[in-house]
Amino acid sequence: LIKAFDLYVMSPKIAIAVSGGLDSMVLMNLANASKKINSKNIHIIVIDHNLRKGSKEEALFVKEEANKLGLKSVILTWQGKKPTSKIQETARKERYSLLFDYCKENYISDLFIGHHLDDQIENFIFRMFRGSGIVGLTSFSNFSKRDNINLIRPLIEISKSDLLVFAKKQKIKWVEDPSNLNLNFDRIKIRNTLQNFYDSGFDKKLFLKSINKLKSINDDIDFVAESYISKYIEVHENIFVSIGEEFFIKTPNEIQMRIVKNCIRLFAPNNLYSPKDIKIINLLKWMKKNSNIKAKTLGGTLFRKKNNEILLYKEVKNLNNIKPIDISKSEFKCWDNRFLIKANRNFNGKVSYLGPEGVKVLKSKNIDISKAKKNAPIAAVYSSPAIWDKKRLISAPIFDYCINNKVNIEIKKIGYMI
Structure with missing residues (x-):
């Protein structure tokens, strides 16, 4: 198992999300045993959802176990x-938000789950009953990127029974989440039903072969989509x-959907x-037909x-x-x-959006926005990055504007299309 973990250690500093359950406690101990990373650079993150009694005690249990290993924890x-509804889904969203914010604040690019x-x-089964396509069905991968953080799952092809054997052998302690027994949650119903299949002799590794074949097909579709992009x-x-x-005329329907989803992302x-x-x-039907409706919104994106x-x-x-961020040199x-975004020197200011006030400043400096960025909708220009010192515009790097010639703002675009 340590070799399986070591395969994914690519950065000198990592974070591990630890709930106190079997899998995350094993993962924490594997990280501590690894020779590929200094234990001082391992951050253990515990999320207390504060949804039920005992959650605080479980979080403190993890912190205590991390301390025993000499690992920093928060x-x-x-x-x-x-x-009161969609509890697990909402909790999952909030959990990842807390995890990602911590990683960004501490300059950590790799988050282990x-x-x-x-x-x-x-x-896979849960998403199948939700009507997911191939992207959703294959969404659990050993490596993915979200919110500019690398999500790494080194145990994704290792069964829970193997983790249990390892934990008992290494005398690793863990806690059982009582919500895992709550049949009001669909995932728990699926988990219990699957256990009956496993007990009857169904092979998880064969199921994994099918999932991996679908992942390969999904990668091939991404490759084809790149040419249409x-x-x-x-x-x-x-x-x-x-x-x-x-x-809309020459692109297959599945590729159209995939590309539009990536645009929204x-x-x-x-x-x-x-x-x-x-x-x-x-949305695609509206795009393809003549309509008096000239704009629509979906997923935070205007079309x-x-x-x-x-x-x-x-x-x-x-x-x-x-969220505004401090700029770094x-x-x-x-x-x-x-x-x-990076600066060549320290100065007061935060990176935020340009907005209408920033556009006013640029126009007052005789910067022709429409000429600089041909056909850019003004509302899109509002979303471009800018450095502000309170209400004072310091720089609009996309428009090569800066009030101080000694300050150089370097900017790179993150690609999300595939």
Whole structure:
């Protein structure tokens, strides 16, 4: 198991999400035993959802076990109003939000998760009953990128029974989550039903072979989609996307859906899940037909018909949801999951969106925005990165504007199309 873990240690500093359950406790101990990373650079993150009695004690248990191993740990508590419906789904979204924020604040790019083979099979069945396509069915992978953080699941092809044998042999302690016995949750019903199949002799490894074949097909579709993106899709400075009308004539339907979903992910990367397929299908129907309706929104993205193109950009009403970040001169920092930004020197200021006030400043400096970024909708320009010192615009790097010639802002665009 240590070899399985070591395969995925690619950075000098990592974070591990540990709930106190069997899988994450095994993962924490594997990290501690690894020779590929210094234990001082392992961050143990414990999320207390504060949804039930005992959650605080479980978080403290993990912290104590981490301390015994000499690992630094932190407990992050989900604050605010708790849901009365879709509890697991909402908790999962909040959990990842807390995990990603911690990683960004501590300059950690690799987040390790303890999902195992049983989880992968369970997720496949769960999503199948939800009507997911091939992307959803194969969503549990050993390596993926979300919110500019590498999500790594080194145990994804190892069964829970193997982890149990290892934990008992190594005398690893863990806690049982009582919600795993709650049959009000669909996932628990599926888990119990699957256990009956396993007890009857069904082979998890054969199920895994089928999932991996589907993953291979999914990768092939992505490869094909890239050629259609290069022909018919233009990404303009990561502030808007234009789709030509030929795209709808010459691109297969499955590829159309996949590309539109990825466009939405560009402008609303914090959403854990893509909009439902039926909503994408209806949106594509609107794109293809003549209609008096010139604009629609979906998943935080605005779709506008203009001449023979469809223009896509971030909804203006969502700009206030973008978290400002401090700018650094030592390393690139991610802003809005669309840009990596770094300065050549320290100065007061935060990276936020340009907005209407920033556009006013640029116009007062005789910067022709429409000439600089041809055909860019003004609402899309609002979403471009800018450095502000309180209400004073310091720089708008996409428009080569900076009030101080000694300050150089370096910017890189993050690609999300595939």
